[in-house]
Amino acid sequence: MSTPCRRRLMRDFKRLQNDPTEGISGAPCPDNIMVWNAVIFGPADTPFEDGTFKLSLTFDESYPNKPPLVKFISRMFHPNVYTNGELCLDILQNRWSPTYDVSAILTSIQSLLHDPNSTSPANAEAAKLYCENRKEYSRRVRETVEGSWE
Amino acid sequence: MVGRLEPLLALSAETTMLLLRCYLWKEESLLEDFLTDQDGTLAKVGLPEHPPSPRIETGDDTFVCEICYCDGSDEQFLALWCGHRFCSDCYRTYVRSKVLESESWRIRCPAPKCKTLVGLEPARLVLAGDTAALERYEENLTRSFVNDLSTFAWCPAPNCEYAVECQVPRSAWTTMVPAVRCRCGKAFCFGCKLDDHSPAPCYLVERWMQKCRNDSETSNWIKANTKECIKCKSTIEKNGGCNHMTCRECRHEFCWVCMGPWSEHGQSYYNCNRFDDDASKNARDSVSKSRAMLERYLHYFTRYNNHEQSARLARKLLAATEKNMEQIQREHTLSWIEVQFLSEAIDVLSMCRSTLKWSYVLGYYMLSDNQKTIFEDNQSDLEMATETLNELVENPISKDGPSIEEFKRLVIDKTTYVRTRWETILADIVVGLQENRWQFETE
Numbered sequence: 370m371s372t373p374c375r376r377r378l379m380r381d382f383k384r385l386q387n388d389p390t391e392g393i394s395g396a397p398c399p400d401n402i403m404v405w406n407a408v409i410f411g412p413a414d415t416p417f418e419d420g421t422f423k424l425s426l427t428f429d430e431s432y433p434n435k436p437p438l439v440k441f442i443s444r445m446f447h448p449n450v451y452t453n454g455e456l457c458l459d460i461l462q463n464r465w466s467p468t469y470d471v472s473a474i475l476t477s478i479q480s481l482l483h484d485p486n487s488t489s490p491a492n493a494e495a496a497k498l499y500c501e502n503r504k505e506y507s508r509r510v511r512e513t514v515e516g517s518w519e
Numbered sequence: 520m521v522g523r524l525e526p527l528l529a530l531s532a533e534t535t536m537l538l539l540r541c542y543l544w545k546e547e548s549l550l551e552d553f554l555t556d557q558d559g560t561l562a563k564v565g566l567p568e569h570p571p572s573p574r575i576e577t578g579d580d581t582f583v584c585e586i587c588y589c590d591g592s593d594e595q596f597l598a599l600w601c602g603h604r605f606c607s608d609c610y611r612t613y614v615r616s617k618v619l620e621s622e623s624w625r626i627r628c629p630a631p632k633c634k635t636l637v638g639l640e641p642a643r644l645v646l647a648g649d650t651a652a653l654e655r656y657e658e659n660l661t662r663s664f665v666n667d668l669s670t671f672a673w674c675p676a677p678n679c680e681y682a683v684e685c686q687v688p689r690s691a692w693t694t695m696v697p698a699v700r701c702r703c704g705k706a707f708c709f710g711c712k713l714d715d716h717s718p719a720p721c722y723l724v725e726r727w728m729q730k731c732r733n734d735s736e737t738s739n740w741i742k743a744n745t746k747e748c749i750k751c752k753s754t755i756e757k758n759g760g761c762n763h764m765t766c767r768e769c770r771h772e773f774c775w776v777c778m779g780p781w782s783e784h785g786q787s788y789y790n791c792n793r794f795d796d797d798a799s800k801n802a803r804d805s806v807s808k809s810r811a812m813l814e815r816y817l818h819y820f821t822r823y824n825n826h827e828q829s830a831r832l833a834r835k836l837l838a839a840t841e842k843n844m845e846q847i848q849r850e851h852t853l854s855w856i857e858v859q860f861l862s863e864a865i866d867v868l869s870m871c872r873s874t875l876k877w878s879y880v881l882g883y884y885m886l887s888d889n890q891k892t893i894f895e896d897n898q899s900d901l902e903m904a905t906e907t908l909n910e911l912v913e914n915p916i917s918k919d920g921p922s923i924e925e926f927k928r929l930v931i932d933k934t935t936y937v938r939t940r941w942e943t944i945l946a947d948i949v950v951g952l953q954e955n956r957w958q959f960e961t962e
């Protein structure tokens with residue numbers, strides 16, 4: 370069945386394949402285009418470097434007028450990621466614009482790894498360490514990086 | 520308001536309207552901002568002085584809709600003056616989804632971070648043909664008008680769709696109740712949306728309701744009537760017996776009077792010679808103080824509650840009176856208009872009940888002085904008159920009682936008297952509050 374949402378998701382997929390962005394990849398589940406799996410590589414020169422973090426994106430028919438539900442599958446230690454993997458990112462909530470596509474979402478998340486926003490922490494411990502004890506913060510992040518290889 | 524500002528600001532009607540909505544209809548602050556920083560103010564709505572009329576155009580070869588990625592020269596698109604072009608189907612779906620989230624004029628251009636507001640004209644244009652969404656959009660516009668404007672509020676009555684305007688400024692709410700009456704008949708306080716609670720101002724009502732709700736007096740009662748075992752802190756109520764207490768929980772033995780251990784008391788069962796110790800004196804003082812507070816609260820609460828119940832009974836009485844009126848009509852061959860004096864009496868009665876009820880809240884927080892005595896005299900005067908009127912209308916006309924003409928005259932006289940008293944007292948309380956005639960207990 371072809372709906373505006375599904376047509377758009379097909380375009381998003383083609384775009385990701387024809388015009389790949391470094392450090393991110395994503396694809397719909399073979400049996401359900403409304404659920405995607407994605408991987409973000411930890412950006413270089415950050416504690417997340419070399420990590421391969423898995424995410425799931427769940428769309429419904431309101432896409433692209435509404436953002437998808439994005440969740441980390443890999444365990445994360447980051448100020449803006451809740452322990453259940455859900456994340457706090459403005460463009461996935463009130464700043465959403467229907468012009469964003471999967472590539473834009475993943476790129477934004479990648480840059481969030483680089484620049485956490487410690488003013489609206491989803492993980493208070495990570496936010497505190499990020500501000501006060503960057504060394505310990507890096508150590509905890511490295512643990513999740515190693516965990517992401519499994 | 521738009522008509523007045525439009526020539527003054529030299530802006531189009533649409534821009535003026537959006538600016539006013541952004542400023543929550545606060546004309547003065549809009550004017551002030553606009554005159555000091557015209558561009559900055561306009562940037563808030565993301566609109567030029569005269570936005571061009573929106574038109575749905577047909578695309579060219581360079582057109583690509585950033586939402587659905589359809590492209591080409593046969594696509595219809597719309598762009599606001601910011602220049603972000605989207606195909607009209609995507610625009611419609613976008614605006615419709617926002618409208619379903621109760622948005623109206625706050626909808627912005629779909630482009631990321633673009634601040635341009637999709638004005639009323641473009642929104643109506645893209646929604647044309649979708650009657651349901653269009654209706655919802657207009658409804659949202661009205662709703663946001665009422666919600667944004669501080670002088671408007673929705674009537675709290677269930678199923679009532681009216682909004683009510685109140686011109687009493689917020690700053691005056693401490694001295695008078697912004698009572699309003701909706702077209703549906705509901706009388707309520709504009710400030711707290713409770714039923715009209717004249718003459719007690721909102722902040723006292725809020726404290727009173729809180730007090731009644733928390734049942735904070737239960738704890739006062741516990742304080743006044745019980746003591747805690749020194750050892751295990753169990754709460755003990757002494758309801759008889761001598762002062763030699765044995766705690767049921769921990770078997771600690773102590774003296775109820777001075778709270779000291781019993782072992783120091785020897786055999787003097789009925790006299791505590793340690794009674795005059797400072798420590799035990801203080802403990803007793805605080806007990807009697809909280810007992811006095813409880814009594815005071817109960818005094819006011821009983822009267823408050825009485826009037827509330829009487830008001831409820833008055834409503835019942837109204838039903839009975841209506842029957843009564845029919846009966847009188849039949850028996851004495853009077854016309855309908857000639858028996859209306861009874862229902863008028865009940866109306867006055869209910870108004871007085873409400874005022875009396877809330878005047879006890881006022882009284883509770885009022886500190887005692889001569890002015891309070893005068894207030895209470897007025898209060899009891901109205902109360903007495905109200906009770907007499909109540910008694911009068913409650914008793915059906917009996918054979919050996921006064922004639923119907925006499926009865927009618929009595930009721931009308933009393934109603935007029937009570938109404939005048941009521942009006943005078945209400946007006947006087949407002950004046951009194953305005954000139955700080957009374958001192959109120961602070962928290």
